[in-house]
Amino acid sequence: EEPSVEEVVTARLLTDTPLPQTIEDVVWEETERFYVPLSGQILIQPRWFNPRVDAVWVQAVHDGQELALLVSWGDPSESPDTLWTEFGGQVVATMGSEDQGAATVSGTADQLVVQFPQELSEGQERPFFLQGDTRRPAYTWTWQSNVAGAFESIARGIGTAARQPDAEQHVRATAQHADGQWKVLFVRPLDTGGAEDLALTAGQAVPMAFQAWDGDNGETGSQGAISTWYFLVLGQPTPVAVYVAPPVALALTLLFGLLVVRQAQVGSGMWQEPDAAARAKRSAQKRKLAGMGVGVIWLGMAFGAYQNSRAGWETGYADLGFWWAIIGGLLAIAGLGALIGTWIHTRTSK
Structure with a gap:
C-alpha cells in the first residue's frame, strides 16, 4: 500500500537542539517523514517512461537561521557502478520507441534536484514544474553522486540551469549510500542575502518540487523522474x-x-x-x-x-x-x- 501523500512538508522548529549537520544525527529519528511520489518525465522530448526512482522521502527542520532538508530514496547502486554497466545497457536496449531512443548507456551519475520558485508571487502562482520557464524562473539545488557537495542554479526550463558564481553558493550538502538507499542532506541559511536566492520565512508556504535520476538506469538530461509542486512551511515559535x-x-x-x-x-x-x-x-x-x-x-x-x-x-x-x-x-x-x-x-x- 502506497503511503499517504501530504501537500505540505513542515520544517520543525528546533529551539533547544542544534541544527543537524550530519545524516546520522538523532534529530532525524524524531522528525516526521513526508512521502513525495515521482513519475517519469513524459512531457518534453526526449521522454522517459521507465524511471528507477518512484518516490522520495523528505524531512525538514530549521533553527530560525538555517534550514536542514534530508531527502531519501531507494537506489540499488551508487552510480556510476561498473558492476551495473552490462545490466544498464540491457535496460537501455529494451526501451520502447516512446522513450525517444535518447537514453545513454549506464555509467552516468545519480542526481537529485530540489526546486523552488526564484520569487514568490502573492497568488501562489508557480513556475512550470520542469525547472521553470522564461517568465518565471526556478531556483534549484543540484546534487550529483560524482561531485562533492551541491550547487545553486537559476533555470528557465529543464536543461537550462545556469550555475550561480562560487561567491553566491550558499547551500551545503552531504550524501550517503547504504542498504540500497541514497540520503542527501542539504543545509542553507534561510536568508542568504543573495539577490537571486529565494529567502525562506517562517510560516510562509514555499512551493517545492523534486527531480531524480538513476545513472545506472540510463537516466540523464530530461530522462528521469519528476514530482509536481508541494509546499514547504517552516514552523514558528508557539505564541503565548x-x-x-x-x-x-x-x-x-x-x-x-x-x-x-x-x-x-x-x-x-x-x-x-x-x-x-x-x-x-x-x-x-x-x-x-x-x-x-x-x-x-x-x-x-x-x-x-x-x-x-x-x-x-x-x-x-x-x-x-x-x-x-x-x-x-x-x-x-x-x-x-x-x-x-x-x-x-x-x-x-x-
Whole structure:
C-alpha cells in the first residue's frame, strides 16, 4: 500500500537542539517523514517512461537561521557502478520507441534536484514544474553522486540551469549510500542575502518540487523522474496566546453560561417576587428570544473555534489545534443545549 501523500512538508522548529549537520544525527529519528511520489518525465522530448526512482522521502527542520532538508530514496547502486554497466545497457536496449531512443548507456551519475520558485508571487502562482520557464524562473539545488557537495542554479526550463558564481553558493550538502538507499542532506541559511536566492520565512508556504535520476538506469538530461509542486512551511515559535486563550475562553464561556442559567431560573419562578407571575407572562417571549440568541451565539463561537483549530493543525501548531478543538466542542454542546433547553422550556410553559 502506497503511503499517504501530504501537500505540505513542515520544517520543525528546533529551539533547544542544534541544527543537524550530519545524516546520522538523532534529530532525524524524531522528525516526521513526508512521502513525495515521482513519475517519469513524459512531457518534453526526449521522454522517459521507465524511471528507477518512484518516490522520495523528505524531512525538514530549521533553527530560525538555517534550514536542514534530508531527502531519501531507494537506489540499488551508487552510480556510476561498473558492476551495473552490462545490466544498464540491457535496460537501455529494451526501451520502447516512446522513450525517444535518447537514453545513454549506464555509467552516468545519480542526481537529485530540489526546486523552488526564484520569487514568490502573492497568488501562489508557480513556475512550470520542469525547472521553470522564461517568465518565471526556478531556483534549484543540484546534487550529483560524482561531485562533492551541491550547487545553486537559476533555470528557465529543464536543461537550462545556469550555475550561480562560487561567491553566491550558499547551500551545503552531504550524501550517503547504504542498504540500497541514497540520503542527501542539504543545509542553507534561510536568508542568504543573495539577490537571486529565494529567502525562506517562517510560516510562509514555499512551493517545492523534486527531480531524480538513476545513472545506472540510463537516466540523464530530461530522462528521469519528476514530482509536481508541494509546499514547504517552516514552523514558528508557539505564541503565548496558545496557552492563554483556551483557559480564558473556557472561563468566559462558564461565566456566560452561569448568567444564562440564573436568568432562566428567575424566569421559571425559582426567584420570583410577588408579581413575578404577571411579569413572566409578559417576558416569556423575550426569554425565548434570549435563549435562542444565546444558543446561536455559542454555535457561532464554536464555528470560529473550529476554524482556529483547523488553522492550527495546518500550520503545524498541534497544541493550538487541539485546544481550540476542545473549546469548539464545548461551545457546540452549550449552544445546542441552549436551543434545546429553550424549546423544552417554551413547550412546558404553555
